[in-house]
Amino acid sequence: MTTQATTAEPINSSMRWVRWANLAFMLYVLLVAVSMVSSGFKWSVGEQAKTLFEFASHPIAGLMIGLVATSLIQSSSTVTSIIVGLVAGGLPVETAIPMVMGANIGTTLTNTLVSLGHARCKTEFRRAFASATVHDFFNLLAVLIFLPLEMMFGLLDKVSSWLVSPMLDAGDMSMKGMNFMKPLTKPAVEIVKGPLEAMGNMGGVVLIFIGIALIFIAISAMGKLMRSLMVGRARDILKSAIGRGPLHGIASGTVVTILVQSSSTTTSLMVPLVGTGVLKVRDVYPFTLGANIGTCITALLAATAISGDNAVFALQIALVHLSFNVMATLLIFGIPVLRELPLKGAFFLGELATKSKTAVAGYIGLVFVVIPSSILAFTV
Numbered sequence: 001m002t003t004q005a006t007t008a009e010p011i012n013s014s015m016r017w018v019r020w021a022n023l024a025f026m027l028y029v030l031l032v033a034v035s036m037v038s039s040g041f042k043w044s045v046g047e048q049a050k051t052l053f054e055f056a057s058h059p060i061a062g063l064m065i066g067l068v069a070t071s072l073i074q075s076s077s078t079v080t081s082i083i084v085g086l087v088a089g090g091l092p093v094e095t096a097i098p099m100v101m102g103a104n105i106g107t108t109l110t111n112t113l114v115s116l117g118h119a120r121c122k123t124e125f126r127r128a129f130a131s132a133t134v135h136d137f138f139n140l141l142a143v144l145i146f147l148p149l150e151m152m153f154g155l156l157d158k159v160s161s162w163l164v165s166p167m168l169d170a171g172d173m174s175m176k177g178m179n180f181m182k183p184l185t186k187p188a189v190e191i192v193k194g195p196l197e198a199m200g201n202m203g204g205v206v207l208i209f210i211g212i213a214l215i216f217i218a219i220s221a222m223g224k225l226m227r228s229l230m231v232g233r234a235r236d237i238l239k240s241a242i243g244r245g246p247l248h249g250i251a252s253g254t255v256v257t258i259l260v261q262s263s264s265t266t267t268s269l270m271v272p273l274v275g276t277g278v279l280k281v282r283d284v285y286p287f288t289l290g291a292n293i294g295t296c297i298t299a300l301l302a303a304t305a306i307s308g309d310n311a312v313f314a315l316q317i318a319l320v321h322l323s324f325n326v327m328a329t330l331l332i333f334g335i336p337v338l339r340e341l342p343l344k345g346a347f348f349l350g351e352l353a354t355k356s357k358t359a360v361a362g363y364i365g366l367v368f369v370v371i372p373s374s375i376l377a378f379t380v
Contacts, residue, residue, distance in 0.1 A: 023225045030081065030218035030298075031305035032188045036211030037085030039189055043204030059098040059151050063143065064372040066102025071368045073216065076107035076263060077298035080321055081215050084299050088306040088314040094157050097150055100321045101143050104292065108136040109368050110264035111271050118275040122354045128275030129360065130350030135267050135288045136367070137342035142328035159327075160319045164312050185305050246286040250329065253290020263295035281346060289329045296322040 070079045080103055087096050115132040118124040149155045192210060196203030257266045270284040299318040306314040332338045352359045 019225050022221070026218045026221045026225065027301065028184065029214055029221075030302060032185045033211045033214035033218060034081055034085040034088070034302040034305045035185045035189045035307075036192065036207050036214065037082060037089065039089070039193065040204045040207030040209075040211060043201065043207065057092075057095050059147060060375055062095060062098030063102040063105075063147065064376045066099035066104075067106040067368070068102075068372045068376070069099075070103040070106025071109050071372075075216075075220075076103040077295055078216050079103040079106070080296075080299040080318070081302040082212055084302045084306070084314050084318055085211060085215075087317045088308070088310045090310060093160070093313050093316050093320070094154065096317050097156055097320055098147060100317065101147060101324060103321075104139045104325070105136070105143060106368070107264055107295070108132075108139055108267075109364070111135060111267040112364060114268045114271045115275070116360070118272070119357065124275040124277075126350040126354045127277065127281065128271050129353040130281050130346040131271050131274035131284055132267070133349045133363075134281055134285055134342050134346035135291075137345035138285075138288060138328075138332065139292070140367075141332060141338070141341055142324070145331065146324060146328065156320050156323055156327075159323045160316045163319045163323070164316045186307075246333065249283070249286030250290040250293070250333075253287035254294040255290075256287075257291045257294025258297050263291040266291040266294070281343065285343065286333070289325075289333060292325040293322070293329065296325060 066079060066083075069082075070076050073079060080100060083091075083096050083099050083103070087093060111132040112129075115125070115128040118128040146156065150157065193203075193207060196206050199206065253266060257263050267284075267288055270279065270287060273279045274281055274284055296318070299321050300315075303311075303315040303318040332342070349363065
């Protein structure tokens with residue numbers, strides 16, 4: 001019996017090291033993939049850049065592009081990493097900002113769908129649906145406040161510009177001093193790029209699609225690996241945070257999301273706990289805000305892969321994502337009247353959901369499909 005126990009321990013330990021090695025490799029794949037998107041965008045768009053930018057330059061159109069893309073892919077980390085690559089390829093930061101805001105709304109669909117698992121029991125479904133949609137309402141309210149401010153004053157553009165200003169003041173637009181990843185990522189990008197050069201500009205389009213596919217694969221794999229490595233610790237943090245106040249909840253939500261590499265996972269973990277009555281909607285509300293902040297780590301990591309004149313702007317759009325979520329948390333959660341609005345909206349929808357399943361389908365269809373598609377059709 002003792003021999004079996006001692007042999008099992010090294011096996012578990014070695015498996016853990018293999019998973020950590022796989023995680024490091026997938027992070028490398030993510031950085032290479034972002035570089036591919038950036039390189040492919042520069043290569044394929046060329047002189048047509050202005051036409052493409054005009055298509056996405058309307059802030060509402062940009063918002064809907066981010067929302068629809070994230071709703072389809074079900075990962076704001078994937079979408080923001082792609083946006084980082086596009087900005088590095090020449091997409092203006094001011095055009096990309098509404099896309100990042102849209103990604104924040106689109107990611108809330110996952111936990112809303114998870115709540116449908118409680119549909120058989122009315123009481124559970126009311127609580128679960130309210131728990132899921134408090135995330136929706138918070139992110140919708142954040143966009144309603146900050147998108148007009150961005151359109152009128154360029155608030156997030158200015159804040160993120162100030163954050164990257166040390167590099168701009170130093171005249172080091174390419175972030176060469178910080179870009180320790182370029183020597184590692186460039187050879188891999190060149191290997192993929194080489195055979196595509198015979199295709200002309202179409203090679204750039206193919207490189208973008210390969211990059212996007214690799215971003216999706218890398219983030220999915222990283223999420224699974226991080227969950228297998230950290231889910232026990234994440235659960236411990238979750239348990240220790242219950243009843244310790246909103247600030248501790250926000251901090252714990254941030255840490256858990258960084259550990260599992262997915263805000264959707266963090267917020268979806270909460271839904272069954274609220275549905276079964278273990279936690280209340282008010283308990284999980286701060287965790288949701290922390291999840292919004294924690295998910296920004298992926299875009300910041302992706303920005304380290306970028307080199308060239310636009311590298312500083314890639315970092316800037318990653319900082320826009322972080323600034324938006326931090327400022328929204330400080331403003332909305334910091335002002336009691338605003339703090340209550342997402343809760344009231346969620347409780348209202350929870351009550352409505354128990355009365356009519358059609359209302360649930362209508363809400364999901366309108367917010368994530370009909371309204372974004374209609375607005376895109378009119379603005380394009």
